[in-house]
Amino acid sequence: MSNMTMDEKLAQIQGIRPMEIMTDGKISLEKCREMIPHGIGHFSQFSSGLTMEPSELRDFVRSVQNYLMTETNSKIPAIFHEEAITGFATQGATTFPQQIGMGCSWNEELISKNTNSTRLNMRAAGATYALSPMLDISRTAHWERIEESYGEDAYLTSALGLAFVNGLQGEDLSSGVACTTKHFAGYGAQNNDPKELYEEYLMPHEVAIKLGGVKSVMPSYGKYKGMAVVANKEMLTTMLRDQVGFNGVVVSDYGSIRLTYKGHKQAKTMVEAGAMALNAGTDIELSEGQCFPLLPEAIQQNLTTLEKVNDAVRRSLIMKARLGLLDEKPQIGVDGELDFDPPVNRELAYESACQSIVLLKNNGILPLKKDIKKVALVGPNAASVYGMLGDYTYQSMISFWWSTKFDANNPKLVPLSEGLASKLGDNVIIQHERGCDWSAPLESKVEAGMGDDRLSKLKVMAIEGLPQPDLDNALKISKESDVIVAAVGENIYLVGEGRKRKGIKLPGEQEAFVEKLIATGKPVVLVIMGGRQQLVSKFEDKCAAIVQAWFPGEEGGNAIADILVGNVNPTAKLCVTYPSNESKKEINYKNGYSKDNQPQYPFGFGLSYTNYEYSDLKMETFANVKDERIPLSFKVKNIGKVDGTEIVQLYVSPKSETSTLNKIQLEGFKRVELKAGEEKTVTFKVSPQQFTQYKNGEWVIEPENFEFLIGASSTDIRLKSDLELKGKRKVLKNGRSVFFSERN
Numbered sequence: 001m002s003n004m005t006m007d008e009k010l011a012q013i014q015g016i017r018p019m020e021i022m023t024d025g026k027i028s029l030e031k032c033r034e035m036i037p038h039g040i041g042h043f044s045q046f047s048s049g050l051t052m053e054p055s056e057l058r059d060f061v062r063s064v065q066n067y068l069m070t071e072t073n074s075k076i077p078a079i080f081h082e083e084a085i086t087g088f089a090t091q092g093a094t095t096f097p098q099q100i101g102m103g104c105s106w107n108e109e110l111i112s113k114n115t116n117s118t119r120l121n122m123r124a125a126g127a128t129y130a131l132s133p134m135l136d137i138s139r140t141a142h143w144e145r146i147e148e149s150y151g152e153d154a155y156l157t158s159a160l161g162l163a164f165v166n167g168l169q170g171e172d173l174s175s176g177v178a179c180t181t182k183h184f185a186g187y188g189a190q191n192n193d194p195k196e197l198y199e200e201y202l203m204p205h206e207v208a209i210k211l212g213g214v215k216s217v218m219p220s221y222g223k224y225k226g227m228a229v230v231a232n233k234e235m236l237t238t239m240l241r242d243q244v245g246f247n248g249v250v251v252s253d254y255g256s257i258r259l260t261y262k263g264h265k266q267a268k269t270m271v272e273a274g275a276m277a278l279n280a281g282t283d284i285e286l287s288e289g290q291c292f293p294l295l296p297e298a299i300q301q302n303l304t305t306l307e308k309v310n311d312a313v314r315r316s317l318i319m320k321a322r323l324g325l326l327d328e329k330p331q332i333g334v335d336g337e338l339d340f341d342p343p344v345n346r347e348l349a350y351e352s353a354c355q356s357i358v359l360l361k362n363n364g365i366l367p368l369k370k371d372i373k374k375v376a377l378v379g380p381n382a383a384s385v386y387g388m389l390g391d392y393t394y395q396s397m398i399s400f401w402w403s404t405k406f407d408a409n410n411p412k413l414v415p416l417s418e419g420l421a422s423k424l425g426d427n428v429i430i431q432h433e434r435g436c437d438w439s440a441p442l443e444s445k446v447e448a449g450m451g452d453d454r455l456s457k458l459k460v461m462a463i464e465g466l467p468q469p470d471l472d473n474a475l476k477i478s479k480e481s482d483v484i485v486a487a488v489g490e491n492i493y494l495v496g497e498g499r500k501r502k503g504i505k506l507p508g509e510q511e512a513f514v515e516k517l518i519a520t521g522k523p524v525v526l527v528i529m530g531g532r533q534q535l536v537s538k539f540e541d542k543c544a545a546i547v548q549a550w551f552p553g554e555e556g557g558n559a560i561a562d563i564l565v566g567n568v569n570p571t572a573k574l575c576v577t578y579p580s581n582e583s584k585k586e587i588n589y590k591n592g593y594s595k596d597n598q599p600q601y602p603f604g605f606g607l608s609y610t611n612y613e614y615s616d617l618k619m620e621t622f623a624n625v626k627d628e629r630i631p632l633s634f635k636v637k638n639i640g641k642v643d644g645t646e647i648v649q650l651y652v653s654p655k656s657e658t659s660t661l662n663k664i665q666l667e668g669f670k671r672v673e674l675k676a677g678e679e680k681t682v683t684f685k686v687s688p689q690q691f692t693q694y695k696n697g698e699w700v701i702e703p704e705n706f707e708f709l710i711g712a713s714s715t716d717i718r719l720k721s722d723l724e725l726k727g728k729r730k731v732l733k734n735g736r737s738v739f740f741s742e743r744n
Helices: 006-014 054-071 099-103 108-125 154-169 194-201 203-210 233-243 256-262 270-280 292-300 306-322 343-356 394-400 416-424 454-463 471-479 510-519 556-565
Strands: 080-082 181-184 216-219 358-362 374-378 429-433 444-446 483-489 499-501 524-529 545-550 612-619 622-624 630-638 644-654 665-674 679-686 693-695 698-701 704-711 717-726
Touching: 054 108, 099 108, 099 154, 099 343, 099 545, 108 154, 108 343, 154 194, 154 203, 154 665, 181 203, 181 233, 194 203, 194 693, 216 233, 233 270, 256 270, 270 292, 270 306, 292 306, 343 556, 374 416, 374 471, 394 454, 416 429, 416 483, 416 556, 429 471, 471 510, 483 510, 510 524, 524 556, 545 556, 612 644, 612 704, 612 717, 630 644, 630 665, 630 717, 644 679, 665 679
Parallel strands: 181 216, 374 429, 374 483, 483 524, 524 545, 622 717
Antiparallel strands: 358 545, 444 499, 612 630, 630 679, 644 665, 644 704, 693 698, 704 717
């Protein structure tokens, strides 16, 4: 098939009788924990469960493919699927910041560069399928998977998700990695309001499918209108295929089809669970066949049909054709020695970490002054790499899921202690003491149903070889210092899928520890690592500075240190609202912040070592629903003494109190690099389609009066102008096609 065009390949696939190439059984190879070729020719593997060097992994993949193509009846190569949210999730590969940190970069170009490097790594090993990106909109810090998201806003999540897809899939899937958007749709939130579901939770998936060409979607573990999503025909057929126009493969989340029977109890048997999922539109069961191998029995019981099975198989084969796996001699991996963390990747990881770190407070202590002689570096994350790693990194997965220790030098992980020592130099004395542990014994627990005590094993690994924390010594060196750098927060056993915490304060005794540090009278620079916003309201006013570092990845120590000493001017802005209390009620900028639920820091907020001035907003006061674009421009100037990058934000608010649009909605953003004293003009061109609403089963644009807001955050509005959108109500029969503002 190598000389055929894609159309010719797909035409040939349409003639295959899929049931004839189905395979059964289990393949067991050395160093392989569990490899099961699915009935529809798919093949699953967690490379995170394998401790192989890059070239070893590539050779292993080739041996499996050779086995499948020569020893089975299918003659069809396998698809190796992997996690890719922070890079290729395998030993030795570059570990980028967790996605919530990258959300705070507001940098599409950088995200595409990162995922392009992941594409090259995965293809080099023979992996062609990613269970990423995660595009769930996350509006509460209490959700343990918020770290995997790009935050609370549909527009920002859609833009950054599209950038992720473009980098990972590349220009042609035959040399790219197929993305899987997850979790369809509204996971981690209440998704039963059709208007909110269609307008917001659906939007990132819709953008990835319509603009990014995504051909793989994963349903969530949740429910929609009471029915498990993986077996929900309204969501997977009506919404996804008929309305959005998706024509690719739907893969189940791990064990979710079985959950329809065992957990949700909506199927009476495993046979029925498989039939329900297939009938609804799910094509492939991951991670292993439990219900789909029973489909022949389901056909006999008239629970599903052979045609449904054939449709699913055909979609899987089309995906393999797109990936180049059905070529006459498919390329499985790259020849020669492989390096999954070359210097160019480490530079990307460093730049990403720098742009993910948000400066939340600064009374002038930062950047650290040249006359500082002694620094007390304290806290559980000061010298540990366990607070640098997000969930679904290779290190987190092998630790939590396999209870196996990872090598912190493969790839090299730079802790804050190492980064700070290299940046401050020999003239500054750094004294280090943990002072306290991460958490209290019962602070976190494994979600019910996981079946073992993984957290206890992981806690032991995290402190193995370390002395007991010495509070008295931490306070002693703090009193002797010029400044205290307190590295606190979470680690990989306190947040992530299957890991629940009681609240969102600093874990364990860390809050009390910070208060004791403040009581020394020395300035405290609080560096918070973790996968969610953590409360600082108890001592925010007493800290000299607060830095939100999230899970910054392999270069985190260098990036944090460079920001602290002033080698890097922070640019990141929050992609989530930072709460001021432990309420589990969703807090979100789109409805405005109520008096009884004010944030600690608003969406879009982030400080810099310089200041910016906005001026000269120009735009028309009238537009029509039929117009293609609504242009506006303004100026932004760096009025400080150091170079910087400002993330300018465009919001739109309806003027009428009875409007059914969100009270305030992000509709554009741009990173603007400005040297000290430099001024630039920024232009946005807004489409009326950005005001489309889902009402009574239709997509409509209604004439309305708006206020256009230019700001440095969702509450720091610098410029305003009114616009009257005239014309007749417009119905978009084919749904939305324009999602973003153009910008210059």
